[in-house]
Amino acid sequence: MAEKMPAIMKTKPAYGAELVEVDVPKPGPGEVLIKVLATSICGTDLHIYEWNEWAQSRIKPPQIMGHEVAGEVVEVGPGVDTLQEGDYISVETHIVCGKCYACKHNRYHVCQNTKIFGVDMDGVFAEYAIVPAQNAWKNPKDMPPEYASLQEPLGNAVDTVLAGPIAGRSTLITGAGPLGLLGIAVAKASGAYPVIVSEPSEFRRELAKKVGADYVINPFEEDPVKAVMDITDGAGVEVFLEFSGAPKALEQGLKATTPGGRVSLLGLFPRDVTLDFNNLMIFKALEVHGITGRHLWETWYTVSSLIQSGKLNLDPVITHKYKGFDKFEEAFELMRAGKTGKVVFFPHKG
Ligand SMILES: NC(=O)c1ccc[n+]([C@@H]2O[C@H](COP(=O)([O-])OP(=O)(O)OC[C@H]3O[C@@H](n4cnc5c(N)ncnc54)[C@H](O)[C@@H]3O)[C@@H](O)[C@H]2O)c1
Numbered sequence: 001m002a003e004k005m006p007a008i009m010k011t012k013p014a015y016g017a018e019l020v021e022v023d024v025p026k027p028g029p030g031e032v033l034i035k036v037l038a039t040s041i042c043g044t045d046l047h048i049y050e051w052n053e054w055a056q057s058r059i060k061p062p063q064i065m066g067h068e069v070a071g072e073v074v075e076v077g078p079g080v081d082t083l084q085e086g087d088y089i090s091v092e093t094h095i096v097c098g099k100c101y102a103c104k105h106n107r108y109h110v111c112q113n114t115k116i117f118g119v120d121m122d123g124v125f126a127e128y129a130i131v132p133a134q135n136a137w138k139n140p141k142d143m144p145p146e147y148a149s150l151q152e153p154l155g156n157a158v159d160t161v162l163a164g165p166i167a168g169r170s171t172l173i174t175g176a177g178p179l180g181l182l183g184i185a186v187a188k189a190s191g192a193y194p195v196i197v198s199e200p201s202e203f204r205r206e207l208a209k210k211v212g213a214d215y216v217i218n219p220f221e222e223d224p225v226k227a228v229m230d231i232t233d234g235a236g237v238e239v240f241l242e243f244s245g246a247p248k249a250l251e252q253g254l255k256a257t258t259p260g261g262r263v264s265l266l267g268l269f270p271r272d273v274t275l276d277f278n279n280l281m282i283f284k285a286l287e288v289h290g291i292t293g294r295h296l297w298e299t300w301y302t303v304s305s306l307i308q309s310g311k312l313n314l315d316p317v318i319t320h321k322y323k324g325f326d327k328f329e330e331a332f333e334l335m336r337a338g339k340t341g342k343v344v345f346f347p348h349k350g
């Protein structure tokens, strides 16, 4: 194995990142070293790249970026008895304490002491990466690495879509960014009908159709509430899934939801949101879910099984594949411009 490797590193507290050569790390106690087979860009990586306010408060350069991954264990650190060389793994990014009130109630997804892999420590945009063994998820050998790498964000989408009944239910999805596109794939695989998607970007509306959306709406050109009412014979949708983080989309989605319907909110809003709670939620008796991270480890079982079922239409979601990291700046800029679905790197060029 090589002693040096390329890695995309946040080297400075400023916009961008650099492709640098660093030592291949050694796994410490409780850790394994993986050969990274595939790694995908998350919106969080983009925030770190852009160096937004959140990144400035959380990230401590220099640090290797990236957290969505599929890799092969090539070295096992002291004390690890759950993994061995040759295991094919992905990584749950939330490193939970196991000791707080939430963890003691098996609500690991809301652990109050969560550290995030690739955010609070070095990540996986490199040829090799250190992974805490307690956060490894073993993949079946025949799962393509680009699908295996998507399991972590797919977990967000699965928890959003499957927070309540979905089969045969009319569904509105607001936002067809990478997460919303994964949400469409999960909703269609789970039997939702019709799946109506509201998304201003024409490129992403086209992707939404390819993934399986039954109707797409441009909310900047037509009123999504009226469009939903027309499609549902005036009833409104049974299920509203918010994937955009746009306050307007939240309000429109709540208006378009049928009384007694279900709402799952994944998108993060840039500021406080003002809403007519009485008329949009309380008098409509909506069932509202906030969604964060993934349930450990139930969601991983669901995600893995959905992929293995062959029913998840993931190929149209993966719009860009790169061998090596040489063109990483192009990849980040395309994603910033909203001209991608998921972007996947295959670090080893051979
Ligand atoms: N809760 C969690 O654990 C969690 C985890 C991951 C991501 N997120 C959040 O989920 C959201 C989606 O992530 P992403 O990576 O796909 O983000 P993204 O920014 O790439 O996608 C958002 C999409 O919403 C669209 N949009 C903007 N205004 C809209 C409107 N008025 N109506 C409908 N669509 C609109 C945008 O064009 C874009 O395509 C983000 O807010 C992200 O922060 C939350």
Ligand SMILES: C[C@@H](O)[C@H](N)C(=O)O
Pocket (backbone or CB within 6 Å): 042, 044, 067, 093, 116, 119, 152, 153, 156, 292, 293, 294
């Ligand atoms: C780490 C973050 O980007 C991730 N998608 C989560 O589930 O929290």
Ligand SMILES: [Zn+2]
Pocket (backbone or CB within 6 Å): 042, 043, 044, 045, 067, 153
């Ligand atoms: Zn992420």
Ligand SMILES: [Zn+2]
Pocket (backbone or CB within 6 Å): 096, 097, 098, 099, 100, 101, 102, 103, 111, 112, 113, 114
């Ligand atoms: Zn905890």
